[in-house]
Amino acid sequence: MEFKPDFDEAIRRVYAWLEGELYDRPPIRFSRHNAEFEISAHESRWPTLKDRWFDTEYVVNGFIGECQRRRFNAETFPTFWPNLGPNVFAACYDGVNYEFGETTAWTHSEKDGAYQSSFDYTPPSFNWDSEYRKKLDEMTDYALSLAKGRFLVGYTDIHPGLDWAVAVRGNDTLLYGLYEDPEGVAALARASEEDFFRFYGHYDAKLKAAGQLSVSWMNIPCYGRMHIPSCDFSNMISAEHFEEFAYAGLAKECANMTHNVFHVDGKGVARHTDAILTLPNLNAVQWVQGVGTDAPIMQWIPYIRKIQDAGKGVVVDVTADELDSFMEATNPEGIFLCIATESEEQELDIMKRTLRWSGR
Numbered sequence: 001m002e003f004k005p006d007f008d009e010a011i012r013r014v015y016a017w018l019e020g021e022l023y024d025r026p027p028i029r030f031s032r033h034n035a036e037f038e039i040s041a042h043e044s045r046w047p048t049l050k051d052r053w054f055d056t057e058y059v060v061n062g063f064i065g066e067c068q069r070r071r072f073n074a075e076t077f078p079t080f081w082p083n084l085g086p087n088v089f090a091a092c093y094d095g096v097n098y099e100f101g102e103t104t105a106w107t108h109s110e111k112d113g114a115y116q117s118s119f120d121y122t123p124p125s126f127n128w129d130s131e132y133r134k135k136l137d138e139m140t141d142y143a144l145s146l147a148k149g150r151f152l153v154g155y156t157d158i159h160p161g162l163d164w165a166v167a168v169r170g171n172d173t174l175l176y177g178l179y180e181d182p183e184g185v186a187a188l189a190r191a192s193e194e195d196f197f198r199f200y201g202h203y204d205a206k207l208k209a210a211g212q213l214s215v216s217w218m219n220i221p222c223y224g225r226m227h228i229p230s231c232d233f234s235n236m237i238s239a240e241h242f243e244e245f246a247y248a249g250l251a252k253e254c255a256n257m258t259h260n261v262f263h264v265d266g267k268g269v270a271r272h273t274d275a276i277l278t279l280p281n282l283n284a285v286q287w288v289q290g291v292g293t294d295a296p297i298m299q300w301i302p303y304i305r306k307i308q309d310a311g312k313g314v315v316v317d318v319t320a321d322e323l324d325s326f327m328e329a330t331n332p333e334g335i336f337l338c339i340a341t342e343s344e345e346q347e348l349d350i351m352k353r354t355l356r357w358s359g360r
Contacts, residue, residue: 001078003078004077007077010077020312026358028074028076028337029220031339032340060080073344073351081157081215086104087106089164090168091130094124096167120173121169140153152221154214154216160193161189163232164192175237190249218261218315227254229263230264234272239272259283260283261283262282264276266289273303277310283313284334297318301326304335314335318338
């Protein structure tokens with residue numbers, strides 16, 4: 001692979017990790033500090049932010065330009081995935097408005113507004129001809145036309161289930177509905193299942209027909225069907241409500257995939273870890289500890305060990321300054337490190353240090 005000459009060795013490390021083994025050191029994904037917040041100096045050429053997000057050639061060619069200016073060390077793969085924000089799947093439904101910001105996007109349902117005496121739990125209809133789904137096709141096809149032998153192409157961020165229900169009807173609707181109309185909430189949570197599998201399958205087939213692996217925003221590829229299940233909404237609900245309204249849908253998602261890495265977004269979601277760890281075909285948990293006082297990783301060592309003790313891998317964000325303390329306190333088995341770095345020299349040094357950690 002042009003932008004990843006050591007691809008074969010890197011994917012061996014990933015597969016060893018997915019299978020609960022250690023190849024020679026834990027996989028590592030490097031990123032540049034604040035890279036996600038860098039905005040092009042040429043952004044004024046677009047009349048709106050949406051036009052910039054929708055500029056397929058600019059987005060794909062910008063990615064290729066970045067590939068040409070850097071090396072992808074360790075298990076950092078050159079992966080283009082068509083990013084139209086975290087709720088683009090929900091945006092493909094009738095009556096759901098979508099707004100683009102500088103670095104993310106969000107939904108506005110036609111039913112947004114102040115608290116009402118009753119809420120509508122009727123699910124919206126999926127629009128396969130949505131401008132957003134068509135744009136995903138266009139971006140994927142254009143990237144594939146340039147990718148062969150050079151870089152990976154992945155699929156977009158997809159959130160079905162309760163997170164989809166929040167995106168199309170709002171937090172208040174679901175929170176009040178848990179008590180006022182639990183059957184309506186349960187039906188709404190299930191309403192996206194069929195559309196999700198069709199949507200996922202469409203892009204999975206498109207990528208496999210082009211000889212691509214299965215990979216998305218987490219940049220952990222596999223040869224089967226990789227999925228990133230999540231339920232960010234669960235940080236606001238009890239364990240009982242998680243079991244009642246979220247678990248079955250998540251289990252169905254995971255059962256239809258070969259590999260799953262659950263996105264645990266903060267300590268609120270982490271309250272449901274015992275249930276999450278029982279999901280079928282679950283390989284690992286991505287632990288996102290948050291910011292501020294939650295950010296230092298050493299306070300979360302017991303949680304990381306809990307996941308390791310359950311026989312699952314854990315994707316963890318560690319700062320370069322924390323790395324030595326982290327390695328001293330944990331076993332390398334099951335760890336997938338994500339580290340923001342300042343230079344290639346720093347990355348090569350970290351790779352050497354993790355080899356020593358694995359050989360201790």
